[in-house]
Amino acid sequence: xxxxxxxxxxxxxxxxxxxxxxxxxxxxxxxxxxxxxxxxxxxxxxxxxxxxxxxxxxxxxxxxxxxxxxxxxxxxxxxxxxxxxxxxxxxxxxxxxxxxxxxxxxxxxxxxxxxxxxxxxxxxxxxxxxxxxxxxxxxxxxxxxxxxxxxxxxxxxxxxxxxxxxxxxxxxxxxxxxxxxxxx
Amino acid sequence: xxxxxxxxxxxxxxxxxxxxxxxxxxxxxxxxxxxxxxxxxxxxxxxxxxxxxxxxxxxxxxxxxxxxxxxxxxxxxxxxxxxxxxxxxxxxxxxxxxxxxxxxxxxxxxxxxxxxxxxxxxxxxxxxxxxxxxxxxxxxxxxxxxxxxxxxxxxxxxxxxxxxxxxxxxxxxxxxxxxxxxxx
DNA sequence: GCTCCCATGTAATCTGTTACATGATTCC
DNA sequence: GGAATCATGTAACAGATTACATGGGAGC
Numbered sequence: 001x002x003x004x005x006x007x008x009x010x011x012x013x014x015x016x017x018x019x020x021x022x023x024x025x026x027x028x029x030x031x032x033x034x035x036x037x038x039x040x041x042x043x044x045x046x047x048x049x050x051x052x053x054x055x056x057x058x059x060x061x062x063x064x065x066x067x068x069x070x071x072x073x074x075x076x077x078x079x080x081x082x083x084x085x086x087x088x089x090x091x092x093x094x095x096x097x098x099x100x101x102x103x104x105x106x107x108x109x110x111x112x113x114x115x116x117x118x119x120x121x122x123x124x125x126x127x128x129x130x131x132x133x134x135x136x137x138x139x140x141x142x143x144x145x146x147x148x149x150x151x152x153x154x155x156x157x158x159x160x161x162x163x164x165x166x167x168x169x170x171x172x173x174x175x176x177x178x179x180x181x182x183x184x
Numbered sequence: 185x186x187x188x189x190x191x192x193x194x195x196x197x198x199x200x201x202x203x204x205x206x207x208x209x210x211x212x213x214x215x216x217x218x219x220x221x222x223x224x225x226x227x228x229x230x231x232x233x234x235x236x237x238x239x240x241x242x243x244x245x246x247x248x249x250x251x252x253x254x255x256x257x258x259x260x261x262x263x264x265x266x267x268x269x270x271x272x273x274x275x276x277x278x279x280x281x282x283x284x285x286x287x288x289x290x291x292x293x294x295x296x297x298x299x300x301x302x303x304x305x306x307x308x309x310x311x312x313x314x315x316x317x318x319x320x321x322x323x324x325x326x327x328x329x330x331x332x333x334x335x336x337x338x339x340x341x342x343x344x345x346x347x348x349x350x351x352x353x354x355x356x357x358x359x360x361x362x363x364x365x366x367x368x
Numbered sequence: 369g370c371t372c373c374c375a376t377g378t379a380a381t382c383t384g385t386t387a388c389a390t391g392a393t394t395c396c
Numbered sequence: 397g398g399a400a401t402c403a404t405g406t407a408a409c410a411g412a413t414t415a416c417a418t419g420g421g422a423g424c
Contacts, residue, residue: 005410005411006282006284006287006411007411007412009287010287013287013288013290013291013294016291016294021375021376022375022376022377023374023375023376032290033287033290034280035280036280036281036282036283036286036287037282037283037286037287038280038282038412039412040412040413040414041376041377041413042377042378042379042412042413042414042415043411043412043413044376045376045377045378046377046378049377064374066421066422067373067374067375067420067421067422068374068375068376068419068420068421069375069420070374070375070376071375071376083291084295086288087288087291087294087295087299088295088299090302090303090306090307091284091285091288091303091306091307091310093310094285094307094310094311094314095281095282095283095284096218096219096220096222097220097279097281098190098220098221098222098279099220099221099279099344100190100275100279101275101278102220102221102341102344103190103193103194103197103217103220103221104197104270104271104275105337105340105341106197106216106217106337106338106341107197107200107267107271108337109333109334109337110197110200110271111268111271111272115271115272118274119274119275122274122275123274123275123278126275126277126278127278130278149293150293153289153290153292153293154290156289156292156359156362157286157289157290159355159358159359160283160286160352160355163351163352163354163355164348164351164352164355166351167347167348167350167351168344168347168348170347171343171344171347171348174343175340175343175344178340189382189383190383191383191384205403205404206403206404206405207402207403207404222384223384224384224385224386225385225404225405225406226384226385226386226387226405226406226407227383227384227385228404229404229405229406230405230406233405248402250393250394251392251393251394251401251402251403252391252392252393252401252402252403252404253392253403254402254403254404255403255404369424370423370424371422371423371424372421372422372423372424373420373421373422373423374419374420374421374422375418375419375420375421376417376418376419377416377417377418378415378416378417378418379414379415379416379417380413380414380415380416381412381413381414381415382411382412382413382414383410383411383412383413384409384410384411384412385408385409385410385411386407386408386409386410387406387407387408387409388405388406388407388408389404389405389406389407390403390404390405390406391402391403391404392401392402392403393400393401393402393403394399394400394401394402395398395399395400395401396397396398396399396400
């Protein structure tokens with residue numbers, strides 16, 4: 001089976017939801033997916049074009065009252081097969097996250113401890129804000145979203161974000177303590 | 185102060201260590217940095233050229249016995265200032281990691297539970313292998329590296345990797361249990 | 369008319385990988 | 397001579413962001 005890039009698979013996946021247009025796809029990403037998957041319009045529209053060229057979906061124009069027309073994309077049989085095939089294939093490798101803080105820390109020997117500490121404190125604060133964001137979304141889903149089938153997977157991804165973020169926060173704490181002690 | 189990209193800063197940082205040539209930079213990355221920062225030759229050599237053009241470093245050819253000549257790069261005053269400036273600047277945002285497993289899971293409603301489970305088990309295994317790798321390196325450093333100043337920062341970055349990986353493994357366990365229960 | 373949101377799209381640019389080309393030196 | 401390691405480099409391609417251009421419709 002022909003290979004496509006990750007962006008294509010992500011968009012095919014989104015097209016199985018209620019989001020059928022380029023604009024709606026972007027909204028879904030900005031509302032829900034952005035914590036682990038971002039796509040810009042500069043990718044979305046060209047990719048939708050490719051998807052139609054490859055006959056993975058068909059387009060039709062939908063008129064809406066009070067709003068401009070929009071193009072709606074619907075997966076073809078072939079599109080569904082390509083998506084299914086990707087969903088069933090194990091990932092090639094766990095992602096290697098680029099981490100600028102670790103990079104700066106690696107050069108820590110050539111910095112003042114005070115600067116290293118302030119980097120760590122800043123990082124910790126950003127992580128705590130992120131954790132709060134995740135918790136807030138979680139609360140909102142638990143409170144308002146009673147469609148269990150939808151919300152379950154949503155909550156699972158949030159749980160991932162929270163756990164990993166919390167582990168990083170704890171690392172910050174430990175490291176800050178350790179380096180502080182060395183300053184004395 | 186003029187802005188450069190992350191790759192440039194990373195290379196400036198590496199040039200403060202004993203690694204002074206393009207080849208040596210690549211070795212350092214493959215040996216130590218690759219878990220949170222990868223760079224290919226296709227970036228290294230052009231960036232080194234840029235660094236010299238911008239007068240952040242000077243080059244000289246170094247002859248070695250029994251090996252081909254190599255070019256050695258040394259930071260200029262300006263290069264050191266640019267590096268220091270970057271090291272002191274707080275990061276703009278904590279990195280957003282693309283996660284293909286979460287993406288697939290997000291579309292989980294449209295998959296069989298069995299497939300979701302097998303994705304999770306595969307992911308867990310990859311994470312466990314990674315954890316073992318980190319532990320192995322840690323052991324090696326603790327055993328053989330007695331230069332405390334160097335190894336401290338080294339161990340801190342490894343600790344980060346271990347904590348975050350372990351959190352992800354625990355998430356896998358919880359999620360696998362939860363989804364298994366739903367299958368019944 | 370102006371602003372805001374809805375909606376689609378593209379061009380320029382940046383970032384990064386992969387594959388290839390080249391050649392010195394050592395050891396077998 | 398051949399293989400392995402050391403060493404430098406580039407061209408083609410892939411992936412992604414940013415900024416811009418365009419325009420419909422609603423509400424003030």
